[in-house]
Amino acid sequence: MNAPTSLPATEAERKPLTKKELVAEHPTWCPGCGDYSVLALYYKMIERQKLHQEKFVSVSGIGCSSRFPYFVQAHGVHFIHGRSLPFATGVALARPDLHVFVFGGDGDLFSIGGNHMVHAARKNTKMSVVCMDNYVYGLTKKQTSPTSPIGYKSKTDNWGAVDQPLNPVKMVIACGATFVARTTHTNPNHLLETMEAAMHHDGFSVIECLSECVEFYPGAFDSANPRKGGQFLTVPADHDVTNEAAAYKLADAPFPGYFGVFYNVNRPSKNAREAKVNATAMEKFKGLKDWQILKKTMERMK
Amino acid sequence: MSEASISSGAAGGPSHVSKISEAVIRIAGNSQDGIQAIGGFLARLAGRSEQEVITFMTIPSTISGGPSIFQVRIGTGEVLSAGDEADLLVAFYQHSYNDHLNSLKKGGLVLYDCDHVEPNPAYEAQYRHIKVPVSSLTVEAIGGAGRDKGKNIFVLGLLAKMYALNVEKLVGLVSERFRGKDPSVLQNALGAFNAGYAYSLDKAVETFQFAGELAGRGSQVVMTGNEAIAYGAVAAGIRFGAAYPITPSSEIMEILRHELPKYGGSFIQCEDEIASMSMALGASYAGRLAITSSSGPGISLKMEAVGWGIMAEVPVIIVDVQRGGPSTGLPTQVEQSDLNIAVYGSHGDAPRIVIAPTSVEDAFYTTIEATNLARKYSVPVFILSDQAIATRIEAFPEPDLEKICQDIMPSLDPVESHKAYDLAAPDGLVAHKPPGTRMLDGRYPVVTGLEHDEYGHPSGSAKLHTVMTAKRRKKIQALAATLPAPAVYGAPEGDVLLITWGSAKGPAQEVVDRAQKAGERISALNIRYIQPLPGGLEAIFDRFKHLFVVELNDEGLYGFGQLAGLLRSVYCRKNITGINKTEGLTWKVREIHDLVHAKLAALKS
Numbered sequence A: 001m002n003a004p005t006s007l008p009a010t011e012a013e014r015k016p017l018t019k020k021e022l023v024a025e026h027p028t029w030c031p032g033c034g035d036y037s038v039l040a041l042y043y044k045m046i047e048r049q050k051l052h053q054e055k056f057v058s059v060s061g062i063g064c065s066s067r068f069p070y071f072v073q074a075h076g077v078h079f080i081h082g083r084s085l086p087f088a089t090g091v092a093l094a095r096p097d098l099h100v101f102v103f104g105g106d107g108d109l110f111s112i113g114g115n116h117m118v119h120a121a122r123k124n125t126k127m128s129v130v131c132m133d134n135y136v137y138g139l140t141k142k143q144t145s146p147t148s149p150i151g152y153k154s155k156t157d158n159w160g161a162v163d164q165p166l167n168p169v170k171m172v173i174a175c176g177a178t179f180v181a182r183t184t185h186t187n188p189n190h191l192l193e194t195m196e197a198a199m200h201h202d203g204f205s206v207i208e209c210l211s212e213c214v215e216f217y218p219g220a221f222d223s224a225n226p227r228k229g230g231q232f233l234t235v236p237a238d239h240d241v242t243n244e245a246a247a248y249k250l251a252d253a254p255f256p257g258y259f260g261v262f263y264n265v266n267r268p269s270k271n272a273r274e275a276k277v278n279a280t281a282m283e284k285f286k287g288l289k290d291w292q293i294l295k296k297t298m299e300r301m302k
Numbered sequence B: 001m002s003e004a005s006i007s008s009g010a011a012g013g014p015s016h017v018s019k020i021s022e023a024v025i026r027i028a029g030n031s032q033d034g035i036q037a038i039g040g041f042l043a044r045l046a047g048r049s050e051q052e053v054i055t056f057m058t059i060p061s062t063i064s065g066g067p068s069i070f071q072v073r074i075g076t077g078e079v080l081s082a083g084d085e086a087d088l089l090v091a092f093y094q095h096s097y098n099d100h101l102n103s104l105k106k107g108g109l110v111l112y113d114c115d116h117v118e119p120n121p122a123y124e125a126q127y128r129h130i131k132v133p134v135s136s137l138t139v140e141a142i143g144g145a146g147r148d149k150g151k152n153i154f155v156l157g158l159l160a161k162m163y164a165l166n167v168e169k170l171v172g173l174v175s176e177r178f179r180g181k182d183p184s185v186l187q188n189a190l191g192a193f194n195a196g197y198a199y200s201l202d203k204a205v206e207t208f209q210f211a212g213e214l215a216g217r218g219s220q221v222v223m224t225g226n227e228a229i230a231y232g233a234v235a236a237g238i239r240f241g242a243a244y245p246i247t248p249s250s251e252i253m254e255i256l257r258h259e260l261p262k263y264g265g266s267f268i269q270c271e272d273e274i275a276s277m278s279m280a281l282g283a284s285y286a287g288r289l290a291i292t293s294s295s296g297p298g299i300s301l302k303m304e305a306v307g308w309g310i311m312a313e314v315p316v317i318i319v320d321v322q323r324g325g326p327s328t329g330l331p332t333q334v335e336q337s338d339l340n341i342a343v344y345g346s347h348g349d350a351p352r353i354v355i356a357p358t359s360v361e362d363a364f365y366t367t368i369e370a371t372n373l374a375r376k377y378s379v380p381v382f383i384l385s386d387q388a389i390a391t392r393i394e395a396f397p398e399p400d401l402e403k404i405c406q407d408i409m410p411s412l413d414p415v416e417s418h419k420a421y422d423l424a425a426p427d428g429l430v431a432h433k434p435p436g437t438r439m440l441d442g443r444y445p446v447v448t449g450l451e452h453d454e455y456g457h458p459s460g461s462a463k464l465h466t467v468m469t470a471k472r473r474k475k476i477q478a479l480a481a482t483l484p485a486p487a488v489y490g491a492p493e494g495d496v497l498l499i500t501w502g503s504a505k506g507p508a509q510e511v512v513d514r515a516q517k518a519g520e521r522i523s524a525l526n527i528r529y530i531q532p533l534p535g536g537l538e539a540i541f542d543r544f545k546h547l548f549v550v551e552l553n554d555e556g557l558y559g560f561g562q563l564a565g566l567l568r569s570v571y572c573r574k575n576i577t578g579i580n581k582t583e584g585l586t587w588k589v590r591e592i593h594d595l596v597h598a599k600l601a602a603l604k605s
């Protein structure tokens, strides 16, 4: 693509954005909602990574967690339920100069958007996806989600959820994501580190971040929180993050399972593969203006 | 055998050469015989000969092939449709002969492959038969290796002789087509062509010669409607697209997938149409105005995201190559039954732009126009094409590419401040600012499908929803105010006005030409801007007694087709009624004309 005309030269000395500059409207989440901590650490990551607003964009679907872009003073998109990934793919492929972050819930990314997750992972387009997984539909007030454990009593399963929950980590590894990690809102340092690692990954990175819905599923993740008597087990140091089968096996551990990077490999991103297609195609028409290329094509239609 | 028929090698009287201004040739065979290729060569020859041409073809809906026809109408005058009846039928098989003789003009010619066809004596009295052992002569010319291959090129040679076509140009076209393959392929093709050309038709049959070329046509390009949209998008400066394959629109994505990389762009095949609509919107939001193309079922799937584009005020181009519906419907046949979904589809009050091109050439320029309207009005624009326009071949003057090709890359220069949904903007028009733009006041837009304030922050305020809904509507009304009234074809007043959209325009105009000769007061009016409608229609409607809307869709629950329903709701005229059909085929001129007479008779009684 013709590089964006006139990219403003980023002055190297520009100060990192402060939280004050990044705060937009006050979040509409319930007090105590796990999503606050994801937001706070996103601000921190932007500050630490010295990102300015012309360098990134936050995209989301629909759900409590998907309100995220409104709370960040930067370019943002609040798209429709479940379709943030193809939208973000369009942004990322059209504008390789931007960091694309996607925020969404378990319902948004794994139920209505499940098929898009399959194909976004397969394409390996460069972007970072944070699934704020609360094991429930928050915005629509307590229906069963694709990650609700069997037995969870929701308004759509009064007697307790009956369908097998899906395992986001296993699913996205199987679909071809090249960076897959798991973290939780109650461990700020871990969450920040994980987001930073995902941002620097050259491909499709997915983070499952347990994020408690205090309104409809309080205490869901206590057993992963040492302050609530649970345990926070990190991925064992000897785990080989390039070993797909090992990552899969690790992700199968019963709740609360492990936290950290399960899988991290380098496979050419969609961006890189499309760039290669373009370089080959453009080579043949070097030096020609667009209208001259089209004229050449039309010569064959006479 | 009738008098005019000949058998090969029979000595006949001297040949008779008739000067003609146009010819309609129908080639009937199976799709695997390459009959489309014969039609394609004829159409391109017409393009190179400054003649007008319109083709029509049917394709079997199964891949394994089956009966298929290709009709081409070539003329040195204005050609408005593919022609009702053929002057010549080329029949490859018995089924071709049996099924298509009735599409011949009375006294027309049928050239049949006597290796496969047994003529019907009843028909021999009505039509002039030409018997040619096409299959065996082709084998004789190029050997058995090619088997059935090459029959089409043999027939092309026959036609070249019959119509005194420019052999040099034809051989040039055939050579271009087969060059680059195994040399024996070109050699065989030329062998077949020459054998066909050398075949002695000239003894007894009438042969033809086109009376001159169209003066001043200049260089022409020859393409299908799908190609026109794809290359129109390239000319328009579109450098991103996303789609999911579906007949009869897939060609657009196939071409753009191949072409856009030459210009540094990308076309992405998605998992489904929801994803492709979303991806196109994502790229548009990001500053690369994008195109998506689909048909019936895929258009249905796109609708929630289209509504987002309208609410969020993000431009995008949606091509709907209409086919018979609902549901999977008639995948390879034409219908104009998506007007309603293009105009009204998606929930809520969601005004957008809908344009219906009428020909291949118009499809090319419409795509450029749609691009510019989408950008100016920050709104999704539908291009309502159809299967007939998509697959037919036309020749049209080569576009002045240096002049029309445009660069639409947006500026990413910093701006002082930006309200994405500025209520004070004239006509509500705010140029979209893509991400990457620095806002010097530190306030950034969220582009959203929730009702919002001027910066894109959500608001449930009753007042805001009212003014924002009005803003989205007023943009489109502002466009309507700039659209000129369409021109009436024929007399400016009369008894009947045939109102058309899309591919019905050409046949309706031919009805007007015929009616004029018969002293009937019939005119035609084509509406290209379906949404918003242009001004000035009322003044035109006032001058006609009957307003018949000719469209390829059902008369509906209340007796009106889809455009008729829209026009009635806007203009409240009882004299707007419909002429409709749902056969999966384009209009014939005679068909419309007869229906006009029938309607008039019914109205009198």
Ligand SMILES: Cc1ncc(C[n+]2csc(CCOP(=O)(O)OP(=O)(O)O)c2C)c(N)n1
Pocket: A062, A063, A064, A065, A066, A081, A104, A105, A106, A107, A108, A109, A132, A134, A136, A137, A138, A139, A140, A145
């Ligand atoms: C097409 C469509 N269907 C349904 C909805 C209603 N809806 C909004 S959010 C949501 C589920 C949200 O759950 P999740 O994605 O887990 O997000 P959370 O609120 O838990 O963060 C649903 C069903 C919608 N907005 N659009």
Ligand code: SF4
Pocket: A028, A029, A030, A032, A033, A034, A035, A064, A065, A134, A138, A139, A212, A213, A214, A215, A216
């Ligand atoms: S309902 Fe649950 S997920 Fe939504 S804001 Fe409240 S606590 Fe958070």
Ligand SMILES: [Mg+2]
Pocket: A063, A105, A106, A107, A132, A133, A134, A135, A136, A137, A138, A145
């Ligand atoms: Mg949830």
